[in-house]
Amino acid sequence: GHIIRLEDYRPTDFAIHHVEMLVRLMEGAAEVVTDITLERRPETSETAPLVLDGDELVLTGLHLNGEPVTAEQFDASPDQLTVRGLPARGRFVLRVETRLSPETNTQLMGLYRSNGVWCTQCEAEGFRRITYFLDRPDVLATYRVRLEADRASAPVLLANGNPMESGELDGSRHFAVWDDPHPKPSYLFALVAGDLDPLEDRFTTASGRNVKLVIFTEKGLSHRATYAMDALKRSMVWDERRFGREYDLDVFNIVAISDFNMGAMENKGLNVFNHKYVLLDPDTATDSDYAGVETVIAHEYFHNWTGNRITCRDWFQLCLKEGLTVYRDQEFSADERSRPVKRISSVHGLKAQQFPEDQGPLQHPVRPTRYREINNFYTATVYEKGAELVRMIETILGAENFRSGMDLYFERHDGEAATIEDFLRCFEEAGDTDLSQFALWYHQAGTPTLTITEQYDGGQLTLILEQDLAKGAAGTGTHPFHMPIRFGLVSRAGEDLAIEPVAGEAEIEGDVIHLTTSRAELVFEVGGERPLVSILRDFSAPVTLRHDQPREARLALAALDPNPFGRWRALTDLTGDMLRSASLSETEGRGATYDPAVIEALCRSASDEALEPALRALMVTLPGEPEIARLIGSEIDPEAIHRARRGALRALAEAGGPEFERLRASLSDGSAPFSADAASAGRRALRAALLPAVAIAQTSAAPLFAEFEQASNMTDRLSAISALVQLFPGSDETRSALDAFYRRFESDALVLDKWFTLQATAPSDGSVEAMERLRQHPKFTLGNPNRARALIGGFASGNQRGFNRADGAGYRWVAEQLGELDRLNPQTAARLATAFRSWRSFDAPRRAAAEAALRDLASRNDLSRDLSDILTRTLG
Ligand code: HT7
Numbered sequence: 001g002h003i004i005r006l007e008d009y010r011p012t013d014f015a016i017h018h019v020e021m022l023v024r025l026m027e028g029a030a031e032v033v034t035d036i037t038l039e040r041r042p043e044t045s046e047t048a049p050l051v052l053d054g055d056e057l058v059l060t061g062l063h064l065n066g067e068p069v070t071a072e073q074f075d076a077s078p079d080q081l082t083v084r085g086l087p088a089r090g091r092f093v094l095r096v097e098t099r100l101s102p103e104t105n106t107q108l109m110g111l112y113r114s115n116g117v118w119c120t121q122c123e124a125e126g127f128r129r130i131t132y133f134l135d136r137p138d139v140l141a142t143y144r145v146r147l148e149a150d151r152a153s154a155p156v157l158l159a160n161g162n163p164m165e166s167g168e169l170d171g172s173r174h175f176a177v178w179d180d181p182h183p184k185p186s187y188l189f190a191l192v193a194g195d196l197d198p199l200e201d202r203f204t205t206a207s208g209r210n211v212k213l214v215i216f217t218e219k220g221l222s223h224r225a226t227y228a229m230d231a232l233k234r235s236m237v238w239d240e241r242r243f244g245r246e247y248d249l250d251v252f253n254i255v256a257i258s259d260f261n262m263g264a265m266e267n268k269g270l271n272v273f274n275h276k277y278v279l280l281d282p283d284t285a286t287d288s289d290y291a292g293v294e295t296v297i298a299h300e301y302f303h304n305w306t307g308n309r310i311t312c313r314d315w316f317q318l319c320l321k322e323g324l325t326v327y328r329d330q331e332f333s334a335d336e337r338s339r340p341v342k343r344i345s346s347v348h349g350l351k352a353q354q355f356p357e358d359q360g361p362l363q364h365p366v367r368p369t370r371y372r373e374i375n376n377f378y379t380a381t382v383y384e385k386g387a388e389l390v391r392m393i394e395t396i397l398g399a400e401n402f403r404s405g406m407d408l409y410f411e412r413h414d415g416e417a418a419t420i421e422d423f424l425r426c427f428e429e430a431g432d433t434d435l436s437q438f439a440l441w442y443h444q445a446g447t448p449t450l451t452i453t454e455q456y457d458g459g460q461l462t463l464i465l466e467q468d469l470a471k472g473a474a475g476t477g478t479h480p481f482h483m484p485i486r487f488g489l490v491s492r493a494g495e496d497l498a499i500e501p502v503a504g505e506a507e508i509e510g511d512v513i514h515l516t517t518s519r520a521e522l523v524f525e526v527g528g529e530r531p532l533v534s535i536l537r538d539f540s541a542p543v544t545l546r547h548d549q550p551r552e553a554r555l556a557l558a559a560l561d562p563n564p565f566g567r568w569r570a571l572t573d574l575t576g577d578m579l580r581s582a583s584l585s586e587t588e589g590r591g592a593t594y595d596p597a598v599i600e601a602l603c604r605s606a607s608d609e610a611l612e613p614a615l616r617a618l619m620v621t622l623p624g625e626p627e628i629a630r631l632i633g634s635e636i637d638p639e640a641i642h643r644a645r646r647g648a649l650r651a652l653a654e655a656g657g658p659e660f661e662r663l664r665a666s667l668s669d670g671s672a673p674f675s676a677d678a679a680s681a682g683r684r685a686l687r688a689a690l691l692p693a694v695a696i697a698q699t700s701a702a703p704l705f706a707e708f709e710q711a712s713n714m715t716d717r718l719s720a721i722s723a724l725v726q727l728f729p730g731s732d733e734t735r736s737a738l739d740a741f742y743r744r745f746e747s748d749a750l751v752l753d754k755w756f757t758l759q760a761t762a763p764s765d766g767s768v769e770a771m772e773r774l775r776q777h778p779k780f781t782l783g784n785p786n787r788a789r790a791l792i793g794g795f796a797s798g799n800q801r802g803f804n805r806a807d808g809a810g811y812r813w814v815a816e817q818l819g820e821l822d823r824l825n826p827q828t829a830a831r832l833a834t835a836f837r838s839w840r841s842f843d844a845p846r847r848a849a850a851e852a853a854l855r856d857l858a859s860r861n862d863l864s865r866d867l868s869d870i871l872t873r874t875l876g
């Protein structure tokens with residue numbers, strides 16, 4: 001396939017100043033008339049043709065300054081329009097007419113219909129499915145859009161920017177005109193038309209601009225958007241206070257759509273959302289759904305400055321907007337909820353999603369230099385590792401200089417399409433520092449290892465720090481990084497000691513070591529007591545830490561590190577080690593044992609009243625099966641891991657059972673009305689975290705079933721039914737609970753997704769057969785991405801044993817689904833296919849079976865570029 005390379009970047013031959021669009025929406029078709037005001041750039045040759053991008057387009061008309069373009073002057077194919085003989089200088093208007101079929105657009109890119117609603121998705125290259133255009137992010141233009149539709153089927157007509165005139169047309173039709181004064185790239189274009197309900201509110205910005213806020217939902221659902229509206233207003237306040245960024249239009253519209261490829265899209269003034277990230281109420285949504293809505297609402301809103309006002313020069317710079325905006329939404333959640341809890345969950349997510357990507361065949365730098373299909377680069381590496389790099393810049397510069405760097409970035413690049421180099425230069429200037437070594441984090445793929453060795457001689461402590469990127473990627477380099485390492489030296493009384501370096505080969509600023517070489521030794525004056533070394537606090541660099549720390553030091557830190565992240569990490573490392581060796585023992589047929597001191601440390605953290613419940617929940621939750629697999633790394637035996645984890649849960653139940661029951665009762669909100677706030681959610685999270693250990697000790701499923709029936713909100717209901725499915729898979733109670741759940745929620749798409757996922761993750765021996773039955777269920781469809789992800793993704797990513805069955809049936813079933821889905825929606829198929837990314841880490845029979853399934857799928861000749869790109873790289 002054709003490869004796009006960063007080094008080939010050059011600006012376009014023509015600039016686009018302004019776009020006027022007329023979009024006529026009808027049943028079964030849409031007509032689009034686009035007047036593009038263009039100008040040849042001064043440096044372009046006078047004879048160079050204009051080459052516009054298209055994708056499956058049908059050209060129905062072409063005019064230059066009002067005159068038809070003659071047949072000799074242009075060539076049109078579905079994916080390109082070339083026009084010759086255009087004016088050598090000055091502006092001209094090219095009118096391009098296209099005819100679209102939104103109803104048959106199952107890719108959900110460009111203009112499509114979802115439950116009757118017309119909507120668009122243009123990032124990254126969807127605008128070219130609407131009209132021929134210079135569809136790339138460095139072409140910025142103002143847009144004016146006129147929509148026409150039948151009033152009954154589409155009373156609501158929306159596009160980017162501010163509303164202008166609207167009115168009646170002949171017949172039953174009407175129109176609306178929208179004007180976006182802010183120049184933008186085409187990927188931020190959007191329109192929506194349909195019969196939608198509004199939830200309205202207002203916001204006054206710091207400088208007094210009155211903004212009308214509206215969230216549109218399908219009919220009768222707007223009451224479920226109140227939390228999203230609240231999150232939006234809090235995001236707007238936060239961006240003003242934290243970054244001095246105000247909103248810049250008179251209206252801000254959000255539309256919730258059922259069929260959507262990703263989470264949401266930040267189109268200027270008209271965000272379009274997967275309805276999963278808008279619609280909530282206590283009866284249908286869990287606390288983590290609430291947190292997800294808050295995060296995504298904030299993320300898309302924050303893009304208004306980091307993404308829209310300042311956009312990307314080309315798609316290689318994707319992390320410029322995504323990494324930075326994830327960093328911003330993480331900071332927002334930390335401020336709104338709990339900073340340590342947010343940080344721990346982000347790190348947990350990074351290790352679960354980004355680390356395997358960075359260490360497997362889909363590895364790529366945060367700023368890649370080549371791609372075949374850009375849709376496949378909306379990855380955990382670009383987003384989550386990208387956010388970690390911004391966080392390291394903050395750690396290196398300090399909060400104040402970091403803010404000055406952000407201010408400079410906004411001031412210098414507002415209205416531009418920028419690069420990572422532009423971004424870094426702002427921080428170099430604001431912090432008066434050289435970030436050229438730091439920039440390697442953007443260019444070198446792979447997760448570096450940081451090895452810490454301690455030496456204590458009675459009065460001095462020596463730390464030896466070594467970094468290594470030996471397993472570094474496909475020729476992107478293995479030079480040492482500039483690693484900011486936050487640390488503390490902790491006394492046995494649980495206090496941070498003063499840091500007194502006496503000698504060192506790395507600079508120390510406050511509590512941050514700046515490691516810039518492969519190896520450095522640091523010597524500290526510590527007196528008579530050997531301190532506990534709490535290293536890489538708050539996960540100040542995205543590395544794999546190897547710290548050969550004595551078990552008793554870890555146990556002590558798990559109990560008393562004043563840094564909550566440090567406590568969590570010490571305990572998690574202990575639990576991880578325990579489960580890793582238990583799994584290996586299981587594989588070898590030796591009985592697994594569980595260190596009583598670790599089990600006791602888990603119990604103690606659960607009960608530690610000094611910690612907030614949400615943090616205790618994170619501490620007491622055993623690592624999941626995929627997490628244990630990652631710790632083992634190679635020759636993975638999922639059956640052994642499953643048995644080992646079950647054993648640990650039983651050991652935990654034996655040690656803590658009665659205390660957990662007491663705790664759970666004390667944490668109950670009783671009959672108090674549901675509140676979604678972080679403190680209440682934290683109590684529910686701790687109750688849910690303790691449930692498996694309580695339930696596994698019970699001889700029958702009856703108490704769990706009672707808990708399921710008595711639940712008064714979806715969080716409690718789902719934790720009870722998940723425990724039933726996981727711990728009592730074949731029981732009558734589990735069947736009854738699943739049936740009751742289905743009957744109650746069968747008409748609620750988002751809850752039904754949970755029902756499919758629950759069963760996809762069930763540890764039953766016939767899982768593939770069960771999957772096939774669900775696949776044939778009347779409510780299942782590959783046409784809705786959420787539903788496809790719920791079942792196929794739920795199985796491939798949430799059922800390690802089932803997907804990785806030794807006979808390969810799990811792999812073959814998923815591959816078959818991907819082949820079918822690919823014909824409808826390549827983007828979603830390709831994303832789901834990444835579940836195969838760690839296939840080489842399994843034991844020999846599984847590797848062989850996975851490879852056979854992948855090769856079989858890859859050999860089909862009708863695969864999309866999206867899916868074949870993922871398969872080729874996964875096998876390569
Ligand atoms: N910037 C958006 C990324 C995106 C997307 C969204 C919906 C459908 C297809 C898409 N392709 C890329 C989402 C974000 O990061 O905010």
Ligand code: ZN
Nearest residue numbers: 299303322325
């Ligand atoms: Zn984003």
